Amino acid sequence: MSERSIISISNVSKYFGPVRAVDGLSLEIQRGEFFSLLGPSGCGKTTLLRMLAGFEWPTKGEIFIDGQPMAAVPPHQRPVNMVFQNYAIFPHLNVRQNIAYGLRKAKLTQAETARKVNETLDMIKLSGYGLRAADELSGGERQRVALARALIKQPKVLLLDEPLGALDKKLREEMQLELRALQKTVGITFVFVTHDQEEALTMSDRVAVMSAGKVLQIDSPTQLYEAPVNQEVAGFIGNMNFFDGLVRAIKDGRATVDVGPLGEIHALVNGPHVSVGAAVTVAVRPEKITSFSAPPNTEANVVQGVLDKTAYFGDRSHLYIRIEGLEKPIAVVAHNVARELEGSGDLNRPVWLSWPAEAVVLLPSE
Ligand SMILES: Nc1ncnc2c1ncn2[C@@H]1O[C@H](COP(=O)(O)OP(=O)(O)OP(=O)(O)O)[C@@H](O)[C@H]1O
Ligand SMILES: [Mg+2]
Known part of the structure; x- marks a missing residue:
């Protein structure tokens, strides 16, 4: 594993009975990288992300995060946080309470928590929204709250499973730009799952194109577009x-x-x-x-x-x-x-x- 890698996936497979959801997959993700997993429905993107988060265990192979083998590390002890597709923010809590929820295990004083929540609200451009109830927010605002809750713990890696999937086209494009800018500001490594090739191309430093549990090509957006390695990649990207x-x-x-x-x-x-x-x-x-x-x-x-x-x-x-x-x-x-x-x-x-x-x-x- 190279010095710069924050995540190293080495020959990892995950079988569900006869289904090979992930099949002998290896890849390295660099520190500070915006890395996307792109592929059609059912190709194993969520399964791979869940193994990084520790919600699922590899049938074979090894995962290292920040140099540490993850084989015996439970989800809450991993330096990662996950944002899910159907952004589960709590409707009965207001924006501040939702964001602070990410810190519930950190044992901070009230003042420390308040300071961190303020910082995070600033970061996601929702200062002034703190006391709004979750159900008084638009889809995009709700998604930003979910993001804030994941970011407030300052994980080394943020795992995002189709976080923009539920948004309409215009909002989705706005959020793509915002998310990309936010990632560059905070410097946290993002592993971003999508089945939308344009989204992967516009946002990522590098993209892994997946099919049937395997990686077909890992490259920068321009390389993927200009120099696909086979027909499947060429046909999937544009x-x-x-x-x-x-x-x-x-x-x-x-x-x-x-x-x-x-x-x-x-x-x-x-x-x-x-x-x-x-x-x-x-x-x-x-x-x-x-x-x-x-x-x-x-x-x-x-x-x-x-x-x-x-x-x-x-x-x-x-x-x-x-x-x-x-x-x-x-x-x-x-x-x-x-x-x-x-x-x-x-x-x-x-x-x-x-x-x-x-x-x-x-x-x-x-
Ligand atoms: N808990 C499970 N039990 C059995 N099969 C599963 C389980 N989870 C996933 N699978 C299967 O593993 C394969 C990969 O699923 P996965 O959810 O990783 O796909 P995906 O790439 O995230 O797809 P999508 O874009 O539709 O979200 C699929 O064939 C799926 O049916
Ligand atoms: Mg999925």
Whole structure:
């Protein structure tokens, strides 16, 4: 375990009868990091968090927190605190009483408790709300009280299980920014669970993408988006077009890939799986493709098709271009910076698509 790690999970599994909720998982979380666990429902996120908190015990493997093995440490003796998805704050207590509840075992004087509650109220920007009853708060305010109650004990690690799940979109986005800023101010390590990929990308220093109890990739948001390691990660983080291809040639770090109906596609060599003769999946993000209504004059990859359908989103449109011999149309995101030209949405009109070699990610074929 490295010096900087606050959490080290070593080959941990958790079985519930035949269900492998967590399956031989290893990862390290650094001090002060905003670390997210991202994955579809049932992939083991909550189970992993509960093992960190001590509410669940690993079937196999070891967990270290702050250098200490956790095998024999009960929840209340761990330097962690957990915020749950359905923020359980007490409706019969006011805001101050709810926050002070986090200190009930700390044996502080009344004055000390009051001072800490005030500090924490400041931190979550709810000074002046102290005497409000919990049921007089909005969803976002209630969630901040739950957060305050967890933070007041100054844990080394805060575990957050989809804490914004119950909020509407706008409030959720506000809270994402606030939570991120708060984490940087207090410097506590956050382990944040979500199944919302945008949320994970905007908030985290690093993200672990999970599937079926395992980790598929651990990386920074940009790395995950720009260099996913396989189709599952690529498809889970945003959208991607996938084409089956065969590597024909490699020269100066560039590969020429034969993609049947698209012809030859140029890409950068991005790993040892790209070798002459290898089957690969060519992956391109929709927003990295430019569409033209006449053949473009470019060195980049160009393919021709016809407009199959469009979807208008105000700031952008999604275009789907049908290519002869290709099963699925190619998805393109076009930003509507200029007013759409008359007739540009006509179905079946010819469209040329272009994307540079740098926009292609070559994935191992599956
Ligand atoms: N106490 C339990 N007994 C039996 N099976 C369980 C138990 N807890 C979780 N599981 C199973 O373990 C798997 C992982 O569950 P977990 O709650 O960790 O998923 P999750 O990633 O948090 O999903 P979600 O996004 O829906 O909250 C699921 O198949 C679930 O049914
Ligand atoms: Mg869960």
